[in-house]
Amino acid sequence: xxxxxxxNRFGDVMEPLAIRMRPKKIEDIIGxxxxxxxxxxxxxxxxxxxxxxxxxxxxxxxxxTTIAYSICEELKLKYRMLNAVINTKKDFDIVIExxxxxxxxxxxxxxxxxxNKDKQDLLLPYLESGLITLIGMTTSNPYxxxxxxxxxxxxxxxxxxxxxxxxxxxxxxxxxxxxLPDIKIDDECISHIAKCSGGDLRYAYxxxxxxxxxxxxxxxxxETLKKINNKPISxxxxxxxxHYDVISAFQKSIRGSDVNASLYYLGCLIDAGDLDIIYxxxxxxxxxxxxxxxxxxxIRVDACINACERLGLPxxxxxxxxxxxxxxxxxxxxxxxxGLDLALNDINNGHYYSVPDHIKTNSTEYKYxxxxxxxxxxxxxxxxxxxxxxxxxxxxxxxxxxxERVMMKIEENKQQG
Numbered sequence: 001x002x003x004x005x006x007x008n009r010f011g012d013v014m015e016p017l018a019i020r021m022r023p024k025k026i027e028d029i030i031g032x033x034x035x036x037x038x039x040x041x042x043x044x045x046x047x048x049x050x051x052x053x054x055x056x057x058x059x060x061x062x063x064x065t066t067i068a069y070s071i072c073e074e075l076k077l078k079y080r081m082l083n084a085v086i087n088t089k090k091d092f093d094i095v096i097e098x099x100x101x102x103x104x105x106x107x108x109x110x111x112x113x114x115x116n117k118d119k120q121d122l123l124l125p126y127l128e129s130g131l132i133t134l135i136g137m138t139t140s141n142p143y144x145x146x147x148x149x150x151x152x153x154x155x156x157x158x159x160x161x162x163x164x165x166x167x168x169x170x171x172x173x174x175x176x177x178x179x180l181p182d183i184k185i186d187d188e189c190i191s192h193i194a195k196c197s198g199g200d201l202r203y204a205y206x207x208x209x210x211x212x213x214x215x216x217x218x219x220x221x222x223e224t225l226k227k228i229n230n231k232p233i234s235x236x237x238x239x240x241x242x243h244y245d246v247i248s249a250f251q252k253s254i255r256g257s258d259v260n261a262s263l264y265y266l267g268c269l270i271d272a273g274d275l276d277i278i279y280x281x282x283x284x285x286x287x288x289x290x291x292x293x294x295x296x297x298x299i300r301v302d303a304c305i306n307a308c309e310r311l312g313l314p315x316x317x318x319x320x321x322x323x324x325x326x327x328x329x330x331x332x333x334x335x336x337x338x339g340l341d342l343a344l345n346d347i348n349n350g351h352y353y354s355v356p357d358h359i360k361t362n363s364t365e366y367k368y369x370x371x372x373x374x375x376x377x378x379x380x381x382x383x384x385x386x387x388x389x390x391x392x393x394x395x396x397x398x399x400x401x402x403x404e405r406v407m408m409k410i411e412e413n414k415q416q417g
Contacts, residue, residue: 058159061200
């Protein structure tokens with residue numbers, strides 16, 4: 001994010017462009033048409049002059065604060081904006097006293113997933129009574145990160161990512177309204193700003209404004225923009241849900257044998273500089289998703305990781321690309337860990353029985369398989385109450401077809417005694 005103090009031509013401090021362009025009416029909001037378009041839920045609530053406590057959930061710069069602000073402005077409601085991290089319990093106390101004085105108050109809380117227990121306990125009774133109507137905003141999944149007591153008193157609305165076209169339209173609206181006087185910029189440059197914004201409209205506004213004030217005559221060209229930034233920002237943070245969504249998509253794409261999606265999400269993780277998570281995901285994929293269908297894959301993944309550690313980036317991307325393509329297009333099988341999970345399930349459900357006497361440590365009845373033809377002898381190994389229990393069910397692939405033939409031969413020999 002570009003952070004700077006904005007001055008006008010006369011040296012006076014002024015609000016950043018992103019704030020000056022913030023809509024005051026719900027229908028002027030960019031994107032989020034599933035919530036704010038005529039006939040949709042937030043649009044109807046505002047038109048019916050009724051608002052309920054809610055949590056707005058989504059990526060940075062896509063309209064959470066704008067929606068909260070527009071609702072309050074259009075309904076002409078008294079409201080206070082707080083930040084769950086920055087504002088203290090004393091600030092929350094003051095807001096509650098204001099609510100008592102006015103009879104009701106909208107409290108808009110940013111980063112609500114970071115609100116500590118003291119602040120939650122302070123708000124809950126007033127939220128319950130209706131003295132306070134809460135509009136919470138978060139980039140983290142509220143079902144995972146927000147206290148259930150708060151969550152149960154709020155409706156949760158997920159905001160969608162803004163498209164490049166949404167960002168372009170917002171920037172063109174800014175030009176049309178002459179918010180930046182005498183600006184000269186063409187469609188190619190507007191498109192470049194939109195692409196570099198990574199779906200973050202706030203970033204796009206800041207980028208445009210910085211470019212505007214960094215020129216002598218307010219003429220913005222590609223050379224100017226590339227000096228400021230030529231690389232799209234990542235739309236996720238290593239500590240937020242978006243990063244884990246990419247990790248999940250990476251493994252699921254490989255599991256689903258979609259080689260193109262696998263390479264795309266690998267690229268996202270490389271761009272984020274997170275080699276460790278790539279190594280861990282490839283290692284678990286080799287055993288969880290490929291398993292006995294291609295049992296040498298684990299060894300090859302280890303060899304790839306060793307090569308990457310020696311090479312470092314950017315060269316490490318080469319063995320990673322080879323390995324991910326191989327993983328994606330490899331035959332798949334989860335039969336091994338499914339079999340183990342079935343055994344663990346039996347154990348956890350109380351099916352824990354004594355080892356058969358003949359294979360106990362000091363048994364004299366144990367038959368040593370290597371003393372028999374083909375290193376096999378007919379004797380029972382499972383506890384008697386689990387006799388004939390099947391845990392491993394082979395999948396239909398070349399390697400496990402061979403394993404299945406061995407199993408069938410063993411069963412045949414058992415039947416023959």
